[in-house]
Amino acid sequence: MSLQQPTERLHLKGITKEYPGCLANDDIELVVQPGETHALLGENGAGKSTLMKIIYGVIKPDSGSIRWQGESVQMQGPAHARQLGIGMVFQHFSLFETLTVAENIALSLPPEDSQDMEALSNRIREISTHYGMALEPDRYVHTLSVGAQQRVEIVRCLLQDIKLLILDEPTSVLTPQEVSELFRTLKTLAAEGCSILFISHKLDEVTELCNAATVLRNGRVTGRCNPQDVTSEDIARMMVGDDTPLSQNYQKAEGGDTAMSISNLTFHPEDPFGVHLNSLNLDIKAGEILGIAGVAGNGQDELCALMSGEEHSESGSITLLGNDITQLDPDSRRRQGFAFVPEERLGRGAVPNMSLVDNALLSASHCDMKQKGWINYGKVRDFALKVIDKYNVKCADEYAQAKSLSGGNLQKFIIGREIEQNPKLLVCSHPTWGVDIGAAILIRHALINLRDQGAAIVVVSEDIDELYQICDRIGAICDGKLSPFKPTNDVSIETLGQWMAGQFDQSARSGTEVSHA
Amino acid sequence: MLKLEKRQSDSRVMGYLSPLIALIATLICGAMLFAFLGHDPLEALYTFFLAPLQDTYGWTELGVKVGPLLLCAMGLTLCYRAKIWNIGAEGQFLMGALGGSWMALQFLGAESRWVLVPILLAGTISGMLWGGLAAWLKTRFNANEILTTIMLNYIALNALLWAVHGPLKDPAGFNFPESAMFADAAILPLFSEDYRLNVSILFALFFMVVIWTLMARSWIGYQIQVMGEDAKAAQYAGFNGKALTWFALLTCGALAGFAGVAEVTGPIGQLVPQLSPGYGYAAIIVVFLGRMQPVGILLASMLLALTFMGGEMIQIEMSLPKSLTGLFQGMLLFFLLAADLLISYRIVIKKSAVAQA
Known part of the structure; x- marks a missing residue:
């Protein structure tokens, strides 16, 4: 040549x-x-x-x-x-x-x-x-x-x-x-x-x-x-490609009563590379999506683990719908209306080698799926089928191994599993990370719908565009500290960038601002 | 060029085929071994695998060996499903035998069958405590259970040797390292006077069904499996890993301990130093060969029981060493692990097509 x-x-x-x-x-x-x-x-x-x-x-x-x-x-x-x-x-x-x-x-x-x-x-x-x-x-x-x-x-x-x-x-x-x-x-x-x-x-x-x-x-x-x-x-x-809508604008909402309240939460992880959290304060309201921006590894994982009950704080308190849940384990929190979509979908949110039915049971077991320690697999299967159908999860059948699904489909399944438990508070970590645009749009729709039904939602993400698109209030986490949280429309991308870099007034009562614009 | 390629999804067919491949490979290698030793391979294999089962006596003897294997294997299944690599069924078995024997020796003059209740309980609890020791070390100090259970096996063996040479030695036994023969009432009932098979096989089958139901239908069984498959998912769901570890190891210890006490109150009838031909270790092979499924484990425990009988048979008939049993068991596990690769991978024939300019 x-x-x-x-x-x-x-x-x-x-x-x-x-x-x-x-x-x-x-x-x-x-x-x-x-x-x-x-x-x-x-x-x-x-x-x-x-x-x-x-x-x-x-x-x-x-x-x-x-x-x-x-x-x-x-x-x-x-x-x-x-x-x-x-x-x-x-x-x-x-x-x-x-x-x-x-x-x-x-x-x-x-x-x-x-x-x-x-x-x-x-x-x-x-x-x-x-x-x-x-x-x-x-x-x-x-x-x-x-x-x-x-x-x-x-x-x-x-x-x-x-x-x-x-x-x-x-x-x-x-x-x-x-x-x-x-x-x-x-x-x-x-x-x-x-x-x-x-x-x-x-x-x-x-x-x-x-x-x-x-x-x-x-x-x-x-x-x-x-x-x-x-x-x-x-x-x-x-x-x-030509057949996918590129983006959508969602109506912003203003929250109602406080769904979850975090006050003076302090946490020192055992992991030497973990991030220390110092007296965090944050109120999440029913009927709003609250976005937490931030570069990975600034305390998001620790905060999520404290909210879900996988870790427990040394001081401070968390209340869910007025009840103190600070010392409760994840299962008890779920019974009170908590749901959580973790960042790693395969290997945490879902067990790779288990079927979708078994994976439905993982976090939804409190939804009337077991009696006296025995599992009612009929109900579990119905629940899994409902999620698969409603969230358009593409899979061989409900007994397909979780690892056989594509990232987007598995994420739709996990989001669906959490939403179908009718949570009062849903925490999502990186809900659309690495999923295709079609699945991302479906997931955002589902979150907006859940919000409109009156649930409180926390979205932790590194995708700033997405946060601006779906969140009603936005703030950032940096080095284990929370920035102020303000209505999304009042926060410029420059401001958010400064917050993500830790440039916010430490003396301000972080995150507790009332969102009356 | 042959190449290994990851399958998109694990092959269910290969999962069931793999033990058969392992068995066939073992038979072929066994035949080669016999030929190398100067024996007719077919005759030797016949003597090893088929001759022991020629009569009713052979089948009842098979049952005698299936019982302890099945009990240990079901306990181990529970642990291995949770990815707790308990190698300690042997030690738990021996402690069960020791604890049960001590109790039996307190009732040497007993006439009522009811003495079996405290004896069996003592054995079961001894095995359970031995399993609990491993659970404590794991949950309290995060000590690797593979190492601790192997070490506990040796401690249990030495405890047994100490007991038969010391406090539990039969005072009227001419200084042989054996306990006194237990009272007739403390011996498990036989099905027939002509054979050694006793009711412990029924217990073994019963516990097989119990453990299986637990795994397939119960919430705790589900939690154990999630913990084994994916510890982070178990944490996400909020399962109590320490409690599950305790549960698995205590249950396994109890079952192995029961197997141990059923052995001394069954075919042996007293405490002797060599009371286990390695049931606790062979049960590990049973679990993997049986695919951690009940029917598979039942079949695998029959196969492994047969290797014990074949070893004895070949020693009697062909003057070959009994240690062939261990060799066949080892080959089975070795080929099984190799064949298991094909569950997640497949072999493809590919022409090497590297980028050419």
């Missing part, structure tokens, strides 16, 4: 990768030019991550060719890719928390480069200042914020002679302020001729940063464009 464009940095052709029951990549062509910031767009499960791993040599494609700087290559593995000048920052960092920044970076370098730690530290300082990502080489990684940990990963790539940097959803763990810092760095890099492959499903970021885009859907390329020339709507259309 003749080289028509010898300057292309990367050219993938006909890349196909099949997993059992799923064609992850189907005949994909992707061209990245030098100095280009190229967005790879698509919903979860569209095949973006598979494609990135193929480029980085983590997995081998079933067929197709890779051209690197005009020459055909066969990736032997990540080490080979790094040798060629390809760096990748994964969504989940691969850092040792008990080592320092410099030690972590030294681990990934060839042995001859990591002999002189002094020189390495100097280079880290030099590079990080050059790209505007302040890093202290002697700090221990566990003392760094998530954003700073990501900077370590990026600097690690930049220490080599890098020609292509791959970032897998880099902004999903960052506050808005950290995002703009990251973008400044990436723009400097691109100006120096480094190509960037930017994986995301957030269109505004793509429009801000990228000058080329490839859109994937169900493993196939469904569109190419320059995000500077087209509107976000056009790109969204390419991502989801």
Whole structure:
């Protein structure tokens, strides 16, 4: 084959990768030019991550060719890719928390480069200042914020002679302020001729940063464009196809009586990496959806566990509909009208190897499904069938193993299971994380319906767009502290970003503001 | 090129086929072993697996061995469903025998059948306490139950040896390490004077049904299974993991302890040092071979009982060592674990198609 464009940095052709029951990549062509910031767009499960791993040599494609700087290559593995000048920052960092920044970076370098730690530290300082990502080489990684940990990963790539940097959803763990810092760095890099492959499903970021885009859907390329020339709507259309409504605006509601009241709640987890909660105050009202924004790992898990009764606080109290439930176990709380959709749907919200019927029993057992310690499986099955039918859960039958369902369908089942218990208070952690748009819309509808029936709902999420879409009051959690909570329409995205970064008046009585606008 | 590929959903067919594959592989390897030792493999396999069951006596002897295996296996099923890896059925069995024997020796002159009640209870409770010890270590100190139960097995064995050499030794027994023979009233009733099979097999079958009903229909059985499958889901649902651990280990200890006391008040009739040929360990194989299902466990316990009888038979008939029993049991478990891979994975034949430029 003749080289028509010898300057292309990367050219993938006909890349196909099949997993059992799923064609992850189907005949994909992707061209990245030098100095280009190229967005790879698509919903979860569209095949973006598979494609990135193929480029980085983590997995081998079933067929197709890779051209690197005009020459055909066969990736032997990540080490080979790094040798060629390809760096990748994964969504989940691969850092040792008990080592320092410099030690972590030294681990990934060839042995001859990591002999002189002094020189390495100097280079880290030099590079990080050059790209505007302040890093202290002697700090221990566990003392760094998530954003700073990501900077370590990026600097690690930049220490080599890098020609292509791959970032897998880099902004999903960052506050808005950290995002703009990251973008400044990436723009400097691109100006120096480094190509960037930017994986995301957030269109505004793509429009801000990228000058080329490839859109994937169900493993196939469904569109190419320059995000500077087209509107976000056009790109969204390419991502989801023609038949799905893109977004909906829901009527905001104002809550009524207090459903759950948290006062002076203090919690010191046994887990050394857990987040300490200090005298939290929060009122949740019947008939409202309250959104808690925040970057993962700022105390959301601990707060949810305290609300659900899986953990118990040392001081402070929680009341549900006026009853003190501070010391009650999860089952007793459920009997009083509490329901909870945890973040991990497989392996916590549902038992992977058990059938949907058995999984219905997991949290709904108090709904008249057992007598004197014996289970009434007829009733359990009816309940499971009702959930499957009403929430449009696609599965082989009600005896299908939970792990055989797609993420979206399992989430619909879990949400349905919790809602059908007619809760007075529902806590949802990341209700639509990683589910397809169709399922996300159904789930949001269900939550709004439940709200309109008078239930109180707490949504904990990192997806700010979603929070603005469905929440009636919004606030943030940062480092175990709660920001004020105000009606969503009164909170600008800048304010929320500051709250997520912990910039709120500590003296204000957090979260107890009354929402009379 | 052969390649292992993860199945989308576990294969139910392979789940049931896997023990059969393991059995066939064991038979083939056994045949090869016999051939290597210079014996006609078919004749040896016949002697090992079929000759013991030629007459009614053979079948009743099978029942004698199925009883303790079944009791231990049902207790272990409860634990393993909760992913509590209790290896201690052997120790719980021995403690049951020891506790029951002590009680039986208090009633040497008894004439009423009712003495069996305190004797059986003493054995059951002894086994239960031994299981409770492991539960306490696990829930209080988070000690790994595999290690603690194995160690408790050795402690139980040494306690038994100490007792038969010391306090429970028959004063009129010419210094043999054995207890006195129990009173006739303290011996479990036989079905017939001609055979050794006693009513403990009925208890074993009864407890099999009880445990199974518990697992299939009861709330506590469901909780145990959820805890075993997915500890985080159990926590999410608010199940009390410590209480469930206590329940599983106490129940298993009680069943194994009952099996132990039924052995000394059954076929043996006194406390002896070698009272278990390794029932508690063989029961582990029974559980896995029987797919943790009642019918499977019943069949598997019959198969494992047969390996004990086959070992004796082959020693008598062909002068081969009795330790072949352990070898066959080991092979069964080994091949079973290998074949179980095919439940979640399948073998596909694939031409290597790596990206070509």
